[in-house]
Amino acid sequence: MSGYMMKRAGALAAAALLLAGCGDSDVKEVRDWMDQVKHDTRPAVKPLAEPKDFIPFAYGDREAVDPFNPNKLLNQLAKAAETSPDPNKPDLKRPRELLENFPLDTMRMVGTMQKGGANYALLQVDRAVYQVRAGQRIGQNFGIVTRVGDDAINIREVVQDAAGEWVERIAKLELQSKENHK
Incomplete structure (x- = not known):
């Protein structure tokens, strides 16, 4: 609500309270006035923006490796371990005792x-x-x-x-x- 409308509604509410306190015989007039104010008051609401269109991604190759497969990570770690110059890496090709x-x-x-x-x-x-x-x-x-x-x-x-x-x-x-x- 705008500041003007809030002031107007506040003034009307204060006037309604004063009128209600003056006497109980004119209650119908106050109710009619309140109904008229409700009818005349128009809230201002900004329209919502239109939602964006969702475009799903289509995976074209069914034979490709699933990007969420944990074996993919393990394979990459194994390849990296083979080529890393790790001083603790054991000789995997020597004959075992x-x-x-x-x-x-x-x-x-x-x-x-x-x-x-x-x-x-x-x-x-x-x-x-x-x-x-x-x-x-x-x-x-x-x-x-x-x-x-x-x-x-x-x-x-x-x-x-x-x-x-x-x-x-x-x-x-x-x-x-x-x-x-x-």
Whole structure:
């Protein structure tokens, strides 16, 4: 509403209140006047703009890769990882050693020994026992034994994070006593 119309409506409302307070015999006149004001008052509303036409995008090639397919992202990350100069990236083309076929959580360190001046850890996998020394590959996450101690072996593993980057993590296999596995 414009300022003029608001002032006019306010003045009319004030006049109506004054007239209503003067007496109760002329209530019909006041109601007629209020009906006349309602009839004469015209609100000014701007017309709404016409909506824009929606034009849907048509995908023409049905054999193309779906842009919302998560495998598309994984493929791109794999391609980027192959060409990146990441210093932690393992050599994926080298032949794997025997103990790289087993996860670390299936291995138990059951003892140590010295042979030719080198320390060896004795690892049990299923019912077989293997000798492991520093520098040997172990586990399914490109692990390498970094140290063989009397009570544990330290392993440096290389795994891919969610972004496809190769990151190091440290693992340890501790000597298991017979009391721990009864």
